[in-house]
Amino acid sequence: MAEVRISKLRKVFGAVEVIPELDLTVPSGSFTVLVGPSGCGKSTLLRMIAGLDQPSSGRMQIDGLDVSGKVPSERGIAMVFQSYALYPHMTVRDNISFSLRLAKADPAQIDARVAEAAEILQLTPLLDRKPKQLSGGQRQRVAIGRAIVRHPKVFLFDEPLSNLDAALRGQMRVELMELHKRLGATMIYVTHDQVEAMTMADRIVVLNKGRIEQVGSPLELYDTPQTPFVAGFIGAPR
């Protein structure tokens, strides 16, 4: 488990200030959902936590360590994207083990990690299949498996369910919440869907134009929205 602590984070793209100044602490072991309308800076924030993008200024700590200048593989994080491009020519097993093989991990450890991830995600009977032989939900599980094998302290999800149909999305939400309970890892989950946020989060961060409008439990946001934006956004029909 690991806390993520962000202070005075700023991000500009050219002349555009996407995140003016952001302070946020994500508690260790929480399922924290970053929610806000399209274009408000959710992906930008997540990519900076991952180390895929550099802040213009500010500080960031993961598990007490300053991660400025650290590449993604040094941060103890793993990220799952919306478009989970699997390697089409590789089996499920090889897709899941790819990062460990790249890091030249011990083969016995690779086998054990893959077996563990497959068991958690109910992929054990499918390990020898290729992605094209899988359903959408199974492919998404493989993408999550690629994150799990790395034993990250922090999981980062960027709208991972938005390409799935409604029924599958509902099922995957439950599976991700169970995964969180089982692993106890810190999870930061980005979505523009307020219903998804309310269902899954133990803590919600509402973003608007790169600023935090409110942080609280789903019940707190629902009962006592602190700004008209939060009230409108949380209460809006989908």
Ligand code: ADP
């Ligand atoms: P969200 O994920 O909340 O939809 P993003 O973080 O993707 O929003 O984008 C926030 C804002 O930053 C948008 O206005 C977007 O156009 C801009 N932006 C994102 N990435 C870049 C980039 N690489 N260069 C210029 N502008 C960008």
Ligand code: MG
């Ligand atoms: Mg985004």
